[in-house]
Amino acid sequence: MIRYLSQFTLLIILLLLSQSGIASDDTWYFKAKAYAQQTNYQDSTIRESLDSAGLVFSIDYLDKSELKLGIFQQDIKFLPTSSITDVEETGVLLAYQHHFFSDAGRFTLRLDAYHIENESNFIDMIDIANPIIAYINNTKTFYADLGYSVSLYRADNPIVEDLDITQITPTLGFGLNDNFDWLQLRGYFISPSLSSRLPDDEDKSAVEIKWIHWFNTNILSIDKIVINLLGGERLFAVDSDTNTVYNLADIQTKSAALSIDWKLGKSTHLVVSGGSTDYESLLSDEIYSSKYVYLNISTQW
């Protein structure tokens, strides 16, 4: 964790330095976010922890388009008794979205692309393409999107078979209480290809419910809170809201998380979240869980 805190500090310094050289005008807007997460596993005979940190830059052109570039690293540690080597992963995210405005609302075409590499001799590379089409009405009370992603898991080792995961994510969102509340429902329909990496190629599905509340009045400078609940079966999922790739080869069965977002100054946010996820191992009957703490700081100029 200390290592990740030092990386996180470095990322914040980079974030602050990045602001000094680039001036925003009235048409271009710059955002930067640094984040760190620590996850610990309970009741697992194999997994010990997962630490990650990353930095995301984005450039918006007015309200019309956004280009996002992210880099991240994560360390997956296994219990010494498991005799599995720890894995270090590095990844990049490149995303672009363009908005089209109509009298009925705003349509968005978006494409997120990820490339992840790790040192394991099991999986060497993951390439993901995640196109999304989205709509939100002008009063911001109704939102719908349809996401499709294809994840290609490839190994240099010829003995290890390729694995392809396709995911379809229909989403509905509703603005409530004069848009101080947001309720979002997202379905995950995941189909793995037949591969020796998985004991079966059964489709998996899950539903995620997200509730966001923005505060009308100032309470400890909290801008909003977010509650996330997930139920069902989710495997190798791609979360387009947080740009997270869940590449652990185990099934997520339940998840709950709470995030608090503080607004510091004019355009800086600090987000702290914590959550818990239950897993079912794919290769054994083991059921285990994880608990995580996540921290991010972001600013716009």
Added chain:
Amino acid sequence: MKLIKFWSILAVISLLYTGSSHASVSELWSESYRYEAMGEYATAAQSIEPLIRHNPRHEFAVIRHGWLNYLQGKHNESIDDYKKAIEINPNSLDSLLGMTLPLLAQKRWREAANYATKVLATASWNYFAHIRLMTCEEGQGQWKTLELHADSVASRYPADATVLVYLARARSHLGKTSSARTTYKKVLARVPGHIEATQYLNNLGR
């Protein structure tokens, strides 16, 4: 003699034509305003379309068409009209301000702010530009910026209630309850019975 007669006839015809043309153009405008007053914005827009067809660079007709499209909720068409009007006359503050309306309706805060800022670059204390810029700040949740901005505009327009409403909202969001209460009281002095101010003060128990 024949030449004088020819020119006389030509002059009369010309006068008659010009007179009838003026009358019909004037009627088109009257008709457009009449339909607008009746809330028939589509017909009001149609009334001036012959003028735009005749002269696509008729600045005022294009601006008014943009306004009437905005009133109909045809925001994209309104934006197209205002773009055309700005192209015809890049100095037009009317067109720049007009453009903010459909953009605000589509909640394109940054683009609307961009046009309002262009107006302020020329006319630094233009009331409407400030109001629309404040709307953008509110839409983006920029409460600190909005508070400073509204406070500054309120000192220039001390009799105005709308600016004070933005100031009070910003202060309320920033947790400055005491100053928000004082500001909403000022709103009530200017617009007695103002719904938002009354509700806020009632919730606080005055």
